[in-house]
Amino acid sequence: MAEDTILEMRSITKEFPGVRALDDVTLKVRRGEVHAICGENGAGKSTLMNVLSGVYPHGSYSGDIVYDGEVCRFGSTHDSERAGIVIIHQELALSPYLTMAENVFIGNERARRGWISWNRTEGEAKRYLERVGLHDNPSTKVLDLGVGKQQLVEIAKALAKDVELLILDEPTAALNDDDAGHLLDLVLELKAEGVTSILISHKLNEIKKVADSVTIIRDGRTIETLDAMSAEVTEERIIRGMVGRDMTHRFPEREPRIGPELFRVEDWTVHHPMDRERVVVDHANLTVHAGEIVGIAGLMGAGRTELAMSVFGHSWGVGISGTAYKRGEPVDLRSVHAAVAHGIAYATEDRKQYGLNLIDDIARNISAAGLRKLARAGWVDANAEHVVAERYRRDMNIKAPSVNAVVGKLSGGNQQKVVLSKWMYTDPDVLFLDEPTRGIDVGAKYEIYTIIHELAAAGKGIVMISSELPELLGMCDRIYTISEGVVTADVPRAEATPERLMHHMTAVKEEDHE
Known part of the structure; x- marks a missing residue:
């Protein structure tokens, strides 16, 4: 030696x-x-x-x-x-x-x-x-x-x-x-x-x-x-x-087919649950169209996750005000149940703590948000649950011997596919994806990107939060920037550069809203 x-x-x-x-x-x-x-x-x-x-x-x-x-x-x-x-x-x-x-x-x-x-x-x-x-x-x-x-x-x-x-x-x-x-x-x-x-x-x-x-x-x-x-x-x-192969493109090719406005929030304001005087999201406006992938860029603590979670059934924050519209009609999103019923889904950035039951199997994790679709007289049809989970395991290429495999033993990329499967089974119109590729390798990232493209091609509206600017630039049709809880810019893909996004991400709030 x-x-x-x-x-x-x-x-x-x-x-x-x-x-x-x-x-x-x-x-x-x-x-x-x-x-x-x-x-x-x-x-x-x-x-x-x-x-x-x-x-x-x-x-x-x-x-x-x-x-x-x-x-x-x-x-x-x-x-x-x-x-x-x-x-x-x-x-x-x-x-x-x-x-x-x-x-x-x-x-x-x-x-x-x-x-x-x-x-x-x-x-x-x-x-x-x-x-x-x-x-x-x-x-x-x-x-x-x-x-x-x-x-x-x-x-x-x-x-x-x-x-x-x-x-x-x-x-x-x-x-x-x-x-x-x-x-x-x-x-x-x-x-x-x-x-x-x-x-x-x-x-x-x-x-x-x-x-x-x-x-x-x-x-x-x-x-x-x-x-x-x-x-x-x-x-x-x-x-x-x-x-084991060349990846000449980090992101799959895509030809956007963007339709009419699908979802919009106006003057969305959220206060911190531990400090009710503190405004975390400040009169935010956000729109996503059918078939569109919209990014949210911001530094840590800017209010990205807080915005998404508050829209998803007021699951974070207090003193929430503003109006949400689905296909031009106001919708009430004051509970997670209401948000899901209106076709809104949120895949959390912390899949291990909030997105999955790590000690349960793939089948039960996939069905968790859509159990009503499998229930008859209050009982879940286990055979139907297995069939649904097996379909997603196959279509999403979840690498596991069967849908009875414990989720906690899967790799990070496969866990993320289970999270996406869970929400796809609810058949949402709008998906908020919070750091969807965090902690997974480049090969698994490419598969997740492909799934996101397929969802957009099916007419879903995607709102994608990411700390990686190259990811947002490679995936999104438009990118909102947020700083200190304020949406500071709405940048089309053709005009988006790392420098421009960072400029808006570090913009200081010039005046307080009344």
Whole structure:
């Protein structure tokens, strides 16, 4: 083994009942580098890292892990952590009701003779927290922190375990641009201090920013390892390796067929439920036509989601005023039931918490919003439910052995297809899609884009909220920009550029509405 190699995984094969998740995977990581792992959802990236970190113990897979020149047989995450390998999962493992200091040393307590030294705990935690750029009081409870700071607490927790190899699984998936940038800068700082990192991410621009090497995994197999610093290794080159084909177009071709006005809101105003004096959406006007895809662009906190959720049956906010029109006629949307009855659907940005029942199967998730269509005398027809779900599984290309598969075990892209299926079954006229491709890979994104195009071609009105300007520019016929709760512009596709959208997204409200 070369002297600069800290990790080598040789011929790793891991099987689950009926599925070979990893098939003879090989990975080599140099000491002191940031090594990215790319692949579509379900390619085996997280499974490989769970093997490395002991989540899947030795004996549950075949192949060898060679770390620091020695073959390792980790029976648990405690074994890998003792060796200096720490994994930070996408779902953070923090206790919200404990303090930052307590979380930093959870399972690694600063104790003597069975008694925890709180002075030592807080003093040492403060040093680790400051090392990752957190200057909050260590006694602050985790539940009082934003997601970005919680991610930094996880890294401080890893540093407290004397980490030598840090594994980050989709660390920026739930972060805004500022928090994501800070975290990536921290990864580079840790690299300068000698910490090796393995980064799993769908965000190829982030990989190009921080990674030295990129290993691509497809269908449970290693495809290739690339020098990320090479000018020849572009985002398009990485995508080709991930999906196994050239993607000359990130977005499907589409010829818009836009019909008459389908839905409109006028003077829509929403107040914050915890601070009723605070206006979150301020006299907003929005229109969508049949067959049209309309985008909403805005910075974090601008009021995009609040606008969509308040329109969808007043499911967020208080003191809501304004008028909604469907095909020119006023409609009452004061409850979710009323919104669904009027043909309005909302696919949430947080599919795991609000969009799906993760412990239930595909069939029940798809039928959840349209149970009345399957009920007879108060009883759901299970056979009819199965037939409906199977049809969507086939038409939406949901990759699962059957509609009895538990949704929580599906990849992010397939979960998103279940969410869309659920709302498509209600046969809506207008769909609000809030971050419909968040956390899914480029191949699955293309499938979601195709589904959105098909819905528009069927005459539906689509309102698409996204934090990714290239996505809005590639998908939408018009784009509204929103800043501080105010709709600042309505930009046709032909006139939309990233610079123009950002100008309107950062516009400051000039005057208050009466």
